[in-house]
Amino acid sequence: MAAVTDSTLNRAGGLSLNTRLLIAASVVLAAFLGLTGLTLDGAFRESALVAVREQLKVQIYSLLAAAELDDSEKLAIPKRLPEVRLDTPGSGLYAQVNDAAGDVVWRSRSMLGLSLPFAAIYRTGEPAFHELENSEGSRFFAMGLGVVWEASPQKRSGYTFYVAESTEPFNALVGGFRRSLWAWLLGAALVLLGVQGFIWRWGLAPLRRVALEVAEIEAGRRHELSSAYPKELRLLTESLNTFLRNRSAHLERYRNALADLAHSLKTPLAVIRGAVEERERGEGFQETLQEQVERINKAVDYQLQRAAASGRTVFAVPVAVAPLVHKLRQSFAKVYAGKALRFDFSLDSRTVFHGDESDLLEVLGNLLDNACKWARREVALRVKVDGEQPGLVLEVEDDGPGIPENLYTLISQRGVRGDQTVAGHGIGLAVVREIVEQVYGGTLEFGRAERGGALVRVRL
Amino acid sequence: MRLLLVEDERALSDQVAERLRVEGYAVDIARDGQEALYMGGEFPIDAALVDLGLPKLSGIDVIRRWRAAGRTFPILILTARGRWQEKVEGLDTGADDYLVKPFQFEELLARLQALIRRSKGWATPFLECGPVALHTASQSVQVNGVPVELTAFEYKVLEYLMLHAGEVISKSELSDHIYEEESDRDSNVLEVLVARLRRKLDPDRVLQPIETLRGRGYRFNLEPSGRTLA
Numbered sequence: 001m002a003a004v005t006d007s008t009l010n011r012a013g014g015l016s017l018n019t020r021l022l023i024a025a026s027v028v029l030a031a032f033l034g035l036t037g038l039t040l041d042g043a044f045r046e047s048a049l050v051a052v053r054e055q056l057k058v059q060i061y062s063l064l065a066a067a068e069l070d071d072s073e074k075l076a077i078p079k080r081l082p083e084v085r086l087d088t089p090g091s092g093l094y095a096q097v098n099d100a101a102g103d104v105v106w107r108s109r110s111m112l113g114l115s116l117p118f119a120a121i122y123r124t125g126e127p128a129f130h131e132l133e134n135s136e137g138s139r140f141f142a143m144g145l146g147v148v149w150e151a152s153p154q155k156r157s158g159y160t161f162y163v164a165e166s167t168e169p170f171n172a173l174v175g176g177f178r179r180s181l182w183a184w185l186l187g188a189a190l191v192l193l194g195v196q197g198f199i200w201r202w203g204l205a206p207l208r209r210v211a212l213e214v215a216e217i218e219a220g221r222r223h224e225l226s227s228a229y230p231k232e233l234r235l236l237t238e239s240l241n242t243f244l245r246n247r248s249a250h251l252e253r254y255r256n257a258l259a260d261l262a263h264s265l266k267t268p269l270a271v272i273r274g275a276v277e278e279r280e281r282g283e284g285f286q287e288t289l290q291e292q293v294e295r296i297n298k299a300v301d302y303q304l305q306r307a308a309a310s311g312r313t314v315f316a317v318p319v320a321v322a323p324l325v326h327k328l329r330q331s332f333a334k335v336y337a338g339k340a341l342r343f344d345f346s347l348d349s350r351t352v353f354h355g356d357e358s359d360l361l362e363v364l365g366n367l368l369d370n371a372c373k374w375a376r377r378e379v380a381l382r383v384k385v386d387g388e389q390p391g392l393v394l395e396v397e398d399d400g401p402g403i404p405e406n407l408y409t410l411i412s413q414r415g416v417r418g419d420q421t422v423a424g425h426g427i428g429l430a431v432v433r434e435i436v437e438q439v440y441g442g443t444l445e446f447g448r449a450e451r452g453g454a455l456v457r458v459r460l
Numbered sequence: 461m462r463l464l465l466v467e468d469e470r471a472l473s474d475q476v477a478e479r480l481r482v483e484g485y486a487v488d489i490a491r492d493g494q495e496a497l498y499m500g501g502e503f504p505i506d507a508a509l510v511d512l513g514l515p516k517l518s519g520i521d522v523i524r525r526w527r528a529a530g531r532t533f534p535i536l537i538l539t540a541r542g543r544w545q546e547k548v549e550g551l552d553t554g555a556d557d558y559l560v561k562p563f564q565f566e567e568l569l570a571r572l573q574a575l576i577r578r579s580k581g582w583a584t585p586f587l588e589c590g591p592v593a594l595h596t597a598s599q600s601v602q603v604n605g606v607p608v609e610l611t612a613f614e615y616k617v618l619e620y621l622m623l624h625a626g627e628v629i630s631k632s633e634l635s636d637h638i639y640e641e642e643s644d645r646d647s648n649v650l651e652v653l654v655a656r657l658r659r660k661l662d663p664d665r666v667l668q669p670i671e672t673l674r675g676r677g678y679r680f681n682l683e684p685s686g687r688t689l690a
Contacts, residue, residue: 335551361543361548
């Protein structure tokens with residue numbers, strides 16, 4: 001496993017998780033708070049405007065209430081008005097009354113030196129509201145109401161009452177609200193981002209720890225990942241641990257096989273060297289050579305096949321057993337064509353093996369080969385699922401002479417090297433034992449078959 | 461019998477070929493997959509010995525393509541790796557038997573003889589046609605229980621004719637299966653061999669085991685026993 005640098009990781013996988021989360025959260029927050037801000041701002045402005053209109057309406061009606069006809073049947077407005085601002089020049093609140101001809105009949109004192117371009121005559125009934133701008137560029141909210149004054153049924157005269165208010169206080173109010181609204185929203189966004197950041201750090205901490213521990217494993221300071229991970233990650237970390245254990249077991253097997261191989265090669269080589277040196281005196285040189293070559297051959301076969309076993313695979317798809325058994329059956333029918341054996345194989349076609357295909361082939365191949373070698377007419381294979389567990393039970397039977405009971409323990413003994421195996425069984429059983437017991441942690445048993453021959457039962 | 465030995469290791473192939481020739485086989489040698497594919501497709505061979513680890517084209521591929529092209533001669537795999545996966549793959553592809561290197565020559569010979577016999581439909585290593593009995597393992601011949609001394613070439617001719625007892629074998633077919641590709645052939649030699657065989661097997665001219673069909677070839681005319689349907 002080569003060390004991958006951060007830059008290549010970024011290029012291969014795009015942005016880091018932190019950056020992704022930060023960008024996503026910022027966009028969502030900005031959209032949410034922005035819309036909230038705009039809505040609140042609009043709503044506030046609307047309600048402030050309604051308030052202004054109400055106020056102007058109150059002013060216009062109170063002015064109407066104060067107005068009366070004087071003796072010459074002309075409209076008169078008292079000098080003292082209940083609203084002080086109308087009496088104060090430049091107060092921001094202004095009033096004016098025009099007659100039916102459009103001439104100014106009355107102006108509030110606050111309008112001193114100011115002219116407002118009020119629109120023409122207004123309808124009677126509901127006061128009309130609008131905005132206007134005078135020649136100096138100041139803006140005003142204005143309201144006008146047309147009234148008909150009836151001195152007597154014959155004498156009616158029309159007037160228009162106007163009230164106007166500068167927009168400045170309104171603008172100041174809305175602006176103030178807007179500033180404090182956005183200040184609050186920005187503050188809230190920052191706080192939320194901070195809290196989010198903390199949550200990510202806390203939530204992603206296990207991932208960072210995995211990365212850290214993997215780096216430590218690569219550096220050789222650690223053998224496997226610790227077990228305290230949240231359940232979403234546990235499948236990953238446990239698989240990784242199994243993988244690491246398999247790898248180190250595999251390495252260990254290679255190392256052992258090499259050491260054993262060296263050991264089991266050195267002895268016959270020493271014998272051959274001795275025989276060569278004593279050739280002049282010694283008898284049976286050729287037999288010695290042949291014997292030792294055979295020994296070397298067995299040692300090489302056994303150790304290499306032992307080391308080749310893969311063991312249980314973590315990320316691999318389970319192996320379907322039926323096609324393998326079918327192939328084996330065809331193969332043995334060919335190889336033992338001269339014996340015309342009957343094969344009695346039984347298994348469920350859906351049976352799967354959680355391990356390496358070539359390991360299973362190796363176990364079955366060796367057991368069936370022995371069975372075919374010793375069988376008189378019949379070889380049987382039964383593949384069963386081991387209860388609730390994921391393991392398999394393989395039973396191989398023949399109708400040959402069977403294995404003498406005193407050999408059971410010898411065959412099952414651990415540490416019996418390939419060149420010391422039981423005569424007539426080659427290295428096959430030793431390899432099977434190695435794969436079943438050492439690599440898969442299974443069991444290997446021998447017994448007598450109902451057919452009379454040998455029965456070998458393997459749990460994998 | 462004519463064999464194709466496919467093996468890229470020169471020392472081993474020469475050694476094995478030499479011993480097979482001593483045993484009376486005609487042996488052609490292919491040193492890589494391409495060559496093997498061609499020779500197995502073109503030559504009238506009776507069996508092939510194929511090493512699985514070959515340059516250019518793997519042994520498995522060679523076997524697969526032979527079988528796909530309808531070649532039915534028996535194939536014996538020679539493999540260095542003893543894992544069952546490889547053996548089963550080879551047998552599944554179309555090979556008939558396997559041998560793991562290093563092998564003993566006697567083992568190779570026994571497997572080979574059994575394969576050839578079975579491919580011609582004989583179940584036992586004894587070929588018996590009437591009073592003539594031929595033992596492939598010891599390459600010995602008896603007539604009415606009396607051993608007959610044959611030269612290597614005479615034995616080759618008799619074995620081929622008896623394996624195909626009842627069939628007409630042309631001279632060219634006979635020489636194809638007895639001589640290697642590069643050897644000089646002379647049909648007169650074949651006629652001399654057949655004549656000598658007749659004299660040795662049937663000095664009194666009562667059995668008439670080998671019939672000559674003018675312009676067509678020879679036929680071994682004694683009824684075989686112990687032959688199964690191929």
